[in-house]
Amino acid sequence: MQTIRTVEAAAHVGQPVRLLGWLYNLRQLGGVTFIVLRDGWGTLQAVTESQADLEPLAGLALESVIALEGVIVATPQAPGGVELHQPKVEVITAVTDPPPIPLNKREIKAGLPALLDHAVVANRHPVRQAIFRLSAGAMAGFRKTLTAHHFTEVQTPKLVASATESGANVFELKYFGRPAYLAQSPQFYKQIMVGVFGRVFEVGPVFRAEPHDTTRHANEYVSLDVEFGFIENHFTVMALAREVIAGIMQELAAHYPEELALLGAQLPTILPEIPHIHFAAAQELILKRHGVDVRGEPDLSPQDERWLGEWAQQEHGSDFLFVTGYPMGKRPFYTHPDPANPAYSNSFDLLFRGTELITGGQRLHRYEEYLAALAKANLPVEPFESYLEAFRYGMPPHGGFAIGLERLLMQLLALPNVRLATLFPRDQKRLTP
Amino acid sequence: MQTIRTVEAAAHVGQPVRLLGWLYNLRQLGGVTFIVLRDGWGTLQAVTESQADLEPLAGLALESVIALEGVIVATPQAPGGVELHQPKVEVITAVTDPPPIPLNKREIKAGLPALLDHAVVANRHPVRQAIFRLSAGAMAGFRKTLTAHHFTEVQTPKLVASATESGANVFELKYFGRPAYLAQSPQFYKQIMVGVFGRVFEVGPVFRAEPHDTTRHANEYVSLDVEFGFIENHFTVMALAREVIAGIMQELAAHYPEELALLGAQLPTILPEIPHIHFAAAQELILKRHGVDVRGEPDLSPQDERWLGEWAQQEHGSDFLFVTGYPMGKRPFYTHPDPANPAYSNSFDLLFRGTELITGGQRLHRYEEYLAALAKANLPVEPFESYLEAFRYGMPPHGGFAIGLERLLMQLLALPNVRLATLFPRDQKRLTP
Structure with a gap:
């Protein structure tokens, strides 16, 4: 049989x-x-x-x-x-006790804390299964798209010697009698690997010791990272980001129709060219449409992002919107400035239904630019010496981006909390299960 | 153009x-x-x-x-x-200084410390590129084989609340005012996920605070993890491990012939059934062939493994050998004993050319068995409560295994040190680059 x-x-x-x-x-x-x-x-x-x-x-x-x-x-x-x-x-x-969360109801009635406390069993619920099958599909679509574009997968270290990338919000650990830190992102390593393979991607955990508690942040999550060389500017990176998102959605549409139906998911509209708006123009637009003057703010608030998402939907029929040219002041030191207006950067965020999904941009690529950027940021050179070696020995114009896997699922499925798109979430109060 | x-x-x-x-x-x-x-x-x-x-x-x-x-x-x-x-x-x-490691010679003459100190640039060498392209290929082959067998990919947390799996050799970190630990393996989570998806795999970093310094260990490495339910015993797991290794080698043979040629790699012989020998019989064999009495030792030494690898080659023409039935004493508490002889376990190691490449086996699956195993190991129940919830609410007979990605490359390419198969290795003395 x-x-x-x-x-x-x-x-x-x-x-x-x-x-x-x-x-x-x-x-x-x-x-x-x-x-x-x-x-x-x-x-x-x-x-x-x-x-x-x-x-x-x-x-x-x-x-x-x-x-x-x-x-x-x-x-x-x-x-x-x-x-x-x-x-x-x-x-x-044989099981003798009923499960702590009923698994055979169409909807999960348990509140978030109970659901997460019992995630070990609750993740067996068909709705939870479906979310995490889509998560596996998203990773597969990500890799498939990039492999087709001749990117090479890398695995870079999560234990690092210095809390250098942003200087804050890193977890510190004891490493054979000295401090070490958990990588906030594979940023430095993926850039270095552009010098090796030209085009690289990585799927792996990142660690953020951010003390804030929101519905869309976690202290550990899965980052889908991309970096590649020989770009013209951040628009080259944005074009690839569009291909990657489209590739992920194609994978889900092709192989996960039952999961999408069960979760009532609407696959997004991805225009051949995703609309884009400059940061400064976005702030003007918010003033004009909503009477709120956010000009001069160095970043967009979640409310700003929602307003811009609505505008993209109404004006362009698009679930996605690139916001470009964030002010240099809020971006990390390796960010490439806009040559035409160096107060702004060659960077972007991709909003998906009014929430930031992807951050990316063009990076500096010349050794002297890095020395100047570190000096300007009042950062010492010594902790960056290995990283700088990549630039000292030849790096092309390059850029990349990162997608938060759980954030992607949250937005795609209209989940109210990113923890619902995480198998076993980690936040300030939660380290188990 | x-x-x-x-x-x-x-x-x-x-x-x-x-x-x-x-x-x-x-x-x-x-x-x-x-x-x-x-x-x-x-x-x-x-x-x-x-x-x-x-x-x-x-x-x-x-x-x-x-x-x-x-x-x-x-x-x-x-x-x-x-x-x-x-x-x-x-x-x-423009680059003005010559690279710290010559990249255009057929062979890399630099010693290991110099090579690793300058890995940022040295990894551009065609020989280094080839190793890490094979590494990407091995991951792709791993995933492809398991996806074809209907396994679901998972990403489980690396930050964990207790140093429980083996009780030692874990890295401790500060997590919002309390201690947390880095996962030594996704063992508990992959077992838990068998309750969700039946068959799961994960590719991700694992962290070992082992103080020893050998050519085949690192303190952070990439683990290719598999776990699945409804097995008969560890032989079901061994059969899948064979398929996975064969799938990886097929992927490399199909897509990386130039890399294999450049590195002078010999793809291994994988017999339709990889030979296996019981731990006790292996010790007898060593006595008979080499006059060294290791009977009573709770584990195999590297020398024992080399001898067994030679025997598998001579006797079976096999690059691989399963050693089964390791003594329970040296295996973790969740290991399933051999029902016929409970001093031995339903576990295995797979030796590849005389070095351990894979460890795996059948796990306990009944709640009461876990309570008894923890008591026997003098371990408290409380830190395991979430883990135990999986067993309390129904787990099938299951098992799995883990492959060290860098170890696989080291053995395949006959590299003298696992650090040479690692982009940016981490050991007691090395946290950079």
Whole structure:
């Protein structure tokens, strides 16, 4: 007898099969009992009118691990169009207590703290499964797109010697009798690797010791990083960012239609050219449209971003908007200034439905520019010596960007909190599970 | 004019093209000058007899960033069978000092410390590039094989609340006023995720505060992790490990023949079934073949592993050997014992050419078994409460394994030190670059 996954059932109509999974639901309707099995990919309903078939389940709670054998029957009214008849149940691992979060309701009713406290079990809920399957799909789409563009994947160290990139908000640890720090991003290393491979990407954890507690930040998250050489300016980088986002969405559309449907997700409109607006023009626009004068502010607030997202939707029919030319003052020292107006930078944020999703831009690439930028930022040269070696020995004009994986899922699925797009979130108060 | 990569040159014979990269070499032979450009994928030689063509390069050092324009000409005696004629050189970023490690010699003569000190530049050497392209290929092959087997990729937290997995050798950090630790492996989380997806894999950094200094250990490395449910025992896991290794090698063979040739790599023989030997039998074998009595030792030494690797080669013609059934005493508390002989475990190591490459096995899966195992190991229950929730609410028989990415490359390429397979290694003395 063939062992199949739930999602393969429709291809086995009329055949005897074996399925392995968890007891997801058990319902009696009149004399008929529905036994629903969940595995890592979906659910399948078995039907019986025989009490003898149910005997192995006596006294067991949901989430018991079971094997189900029977015959697949086409049943238009059943979920998925098939069900299992003449079920023979075998208990593999008996569970006696009901799960702390009900897993077999369409919606998860538990509040966020309870959900996160019990994430170990709650992530088995089909809605939670679907979110994290999309997360895997997003990573696959990211890599596929960049591999097609001849990028090379790298894995760079997360333990670093100095808290240098931004100078703040880094976690410090004890490293064989001296301090070390957790990398806030692979920024320096991905730039260095442009000198090796020309075009690189990395998928990995980043660590931010940011003390603020918001619905869209976490202290550890997965960063999808890109960096490449021989660009003209940040517009070259923006064009690639568009391709990458489109590649991710194509991957999800092609391979995850059930997950998207279950989550009620609307795939975004990605125009052939995503509209862009300069930072200064964006502030003018906010004044004009909303009567709020944010000119002179060095950054956009979440409210500003929402307003700009609305404008992009109304004006361009776009879920995405590039804001370019952020003031140099708020950008890190390696940022390339706008040659035409050096108070502004060749940088960008990509807003997705009114929230920042991607930050990127062109970087400095000449050794002397770095020495000058460090001096201007009152930073010492010594901790940057290895990094500077890349520029001393030849770097092309280059740039890149980073996408927060969980942020991407949050925006795509309209989740109210980035923690809901994280398997086991880390924030100021939460280190477990 | 089309901009191409070096490796695309052979497809553009007779065409005018533009290439972007680094000045890799400049040689004069009689009246002929060879300008060699290196990009992220290879090198291409340009040839000229005109001094005027060379003028832009006057006073510049190797590693200057350049654009080369010219016509691709089929030249059987040139490296790669093509060269660029009528070169027009444009300098993009001028370099004035020669690189700290010569990059244009076939072999890297620098010693290991110098090589690692200057890894930022040294990794541009074609031999170094090739190693890390294979590393990217190994990750791709790993993911491709597991995706084909319906595994789901996960990303689990690296910041954890307790130093619990092995109780020692973890890095401690300050986390908002309390201690946190860096995950030594995703072991607990990948097991938990078997309860969600049934079959999972993860590629990510792991952190080991091990104080010993060997040629085959690092304090941070990339772990390729696998875990899956509904296994019979560790032999189910070993069968998958064989598929994964074969998938990685197929990926390298298919897409990286030039890199393998440049590095003189011999792809391993992977028999349809990799031979296996029980731990106790392995110790007997060592006594019989080498007269050394290691019976009673709780683990295999590096010398033992080399001897066993030789035996696998001579006896089975295999580059790989599974050693099964390690004593329970040396394995972590979640290890499943051998039901027939509970002093031994349902675990394995995979030796690759006489060095441990993979560790894996079957895990405990019943809640009560965990409570008993923790009690036996004198470990408190409280720090494991979230982890135990997975087992309390139903886990199938499961197991998995982990491959050290850098170790895999080291063994495949016969490198003398795992640091040579690491972009920017971390050891007791080294936190930079």
